[in-house]
Amino acid sequence: MREYAAIIVGGGASGLFCALRLAEAGVTDVLLLERNDRLGRKLSATGNGQGNVTNAHMGAEHYFTDAPDAVVSVLDRFGKDDLLRELTSLGGLFEADEVGRVYPTSRQAASVTDLLRFALEGRVEVRLGARVRSARRSGGKFFVQTEGEEFCARSLALACGGRAAPHFGTAGDGYALARAFGHTVTPLRPSLVQLKTEQARIRGLKGVRADCAVRIVGSPVCMRGDLLFTDYGVSGDAIFRISAFCGEGDVLSVDFLPGRAAGEVERLLRAKAARYPAMRKEDLLRGVVNSSVGKCLTKYSANADFSQFQAQNTAERGKIRKNMDDLARLAHSVKDFRLPVVGTLGFDYAQVTKGGVPLAEVDEGLMSLRADGLYLLGELLNVDGECGGYNLQWAFSCGAVAADAIAGREYAHR
Numbered sequence: 001m002r003e004y005a006a007i008i009v010g011g012g013a014s015g016l017f018c019a020l021r022l023a024e025a026g027v028t029d030v031l032l033l034e035r036n037d038r039l040g041r042k043l044s045a046t047g048n049g050q051g052n053v054t055n056a057h058m059g060a061e062h063y064f065t066d067a068p069d070a071v072v073s074v075l076d077r078f079g080k081d082d083l084l085r086e087l088t089s090l091g092g093l094f095e096a097d098e099v100g101r102v103y104p105t106s107r108q109a110a111s112v113t114d115l116l117r118f119a120l121e122g123r124v125e126v127r128l129g130a131r132v133r134s135a136r137r138s139g140g141k142f143f144v145q146t147e148g149e150e151f152c153a154r155s156l157a158l159a160c161g162g163r164a165a166p167h168f169g170t171a172g173d174g175y176a177l178a179r180a181f182g183h184t185v186t187p188l189r190p191s192l193v194q195l196k197t198e199q200a201r202i203r204g205l206k207g208v209r210a211d212c213a214v215r216i217v218g219s220p221v222c223m224r225g226d227l228l229f230t231d232y233g234v235s236g237d238a239i240f241r242i243s244a245f246c247g248e249g250d251v252l253s254v255d256f257l258p259g260r261a262a263g264e265v266e267r268l269l270r271a272k273a274a275r276y277p278a279m280r281k282e283d284l285l286r287g288v289v290n291s292s293v294g295k296c297l298t299k300y301s302a303n304a305d306f307s308q309f310q311a312q313n314t315a316e317r318g319k320i321r322k323n324m325d326d327l328a329r330l331a332h333s334v335k336d337f338r339l340p341v342v343g344t345l346g347f348d349y350a351q352v353t354k355g356g357v358p359l360a361e362v363d364e365g366l367m368s369l370r371a372d373g374l375y376l377l378g379e380l381l382n383v384d385g386e387c388g389g390y391n392l393q394w395a396f397s398c399g400a401v402a403a404d405a406i407a408g409r410e411y412a413h414r
């Protein structure tokens with residue numbers, strides 16, 4: 001049986017980058033096994049098809065993990081500037097938008113996959129439609145089994161992603177492969193995903209989109225952006241971003257007028273009520289918020305337990321307000337509409353997996369501390385980033401760092 005220098009399982013962001021970096025280091029005796037019939041299917045769909053590859057504000061504070069120092073170490077060794085230098089050297093152009101998200105100027109994620117694919121042609125052996133079922137280590141070598149064949153290599157890189165968006169080929173195979181080498185896996189949950197919320201509270205709002213500030217009650221986390229009401233709960237850019245920080249049991253506070261102070265809203269409502277004494281409350285909100293939101297807030301303000309919110313707000317923001325009349329309650333609802341989260345839409349709709357193999361189980365070159373020569377990359381590890389290019393950067397950085405370590409072993413072997 002032919003012995004490869006390295007086998008990479010998974011032709012996604014981390015696997016493609018690892019293969020490229022190995023080829024550049026002169027390690028060409030590499031086999032890339034991908035279960036799909038083409039490389040980088042998920043990569044080609046990222047950023048709404050536009051490919052948000054990294055972020056101008058890159059930093060370890062944008063990641064959730066068991067070992068922040070290890071994330072710093074990986075990003076220090078191969079960070080945003082290294083990535084952009086590499087992708088530019090392959091013939092791409094990249095630009096940051098106004099909030100720092102970096103995209104190819106083609107605004108096509110598939111073109112990022114193509115840059116990597118072209119650069120690998122003739123330098124790395126690629127097998128498509130090759131789903132790895134098992135892997136073992138024997139006599140210091142790795143034996144990797146697909147449905148029909150067995151392959152052998154001195155190093156093995158698991159770059160099979162997590163469980164998010166399984167229709168792209170990521171059914172979570174990597175966790176079973178890692179476990180077979182003695183690794184543990186922390187509890188997994190979907191992140192960067194739509195949230196299910198109490199349905200009765202948002203009845204009548206399906207299809208309404210608003211620019212809101214959404215915060216998690218009891219936490220400093222607050223996101224400003226689009227919020228879209230759906231039949232199951234809430235979606236939109238603000239929700240995607242905040243979903244990284246919350247889940248079932250949390251309560252969202254929606255501010256429908258983030259640019260206006262509560263006092264200003266209340267004064268406006270009082271002036272309107274004085275001018276039109278017979279006007280219905282929901283009509284007082286006309287011209288202020290979407291009319292369906294106005295109706296919903298009117299109902300909500302009549303029933304909400306504001307005394308409880310006042311207590312929470314006092315603790316959170318130092319505000320005290322007693323004896324709220326109907327108009328004060330209505331104004332308050334516009335600024336602080338509470339929405340209990342009852343779940344998420346799950347892995348099928350998520351962009352990333354929270355949890356994975358702890359970073360404490362790999363060394364600084366991402367080599368397993370359980371099996372010499374085994375490397376774990378990308379989403380498979382217990383690292384997930386905020387929305388905005390952080391997850392692809394992590395995957396690319398892992399590919400580069402692991403490739404450097406594998407190349408180092410190969411030089412020692414020669």
Ligand SMILES: Cc1cc2nc3c(=O)[nH]c(=O)nc-3n(C[C@H](O)[C@H](O)[C@H](O)COP(=O)(O)OP(=O)(O)OC[C@H]3O[C@@H](n4cnc5c(N)ncnc54)[C@H](O)[C@@H]3O)c2cc1C
Nearest residue numbers: 010012013014035046047052132161169378379389391392
């Ligand atoms: C719709 C969507 C949009 C996204 N947009 C962005 C974005 O704009 N910016 C950003 O930073 N992140 C984004 N992400 C997240 C990002 O795509 C992932 O974090 C990143 O691709 C993870 O890289 P990876 O190499 O670990 O895994 P993947 O890129 O998922 O690659 C894993 C590969 O392994 C293959 N594989 C799995 N099991 C096996 C097996 N047993 N044998 C052989 N091959 C196997 C899979 O088919 C897949 O090709 C998005 C995710 C989704 C779903």
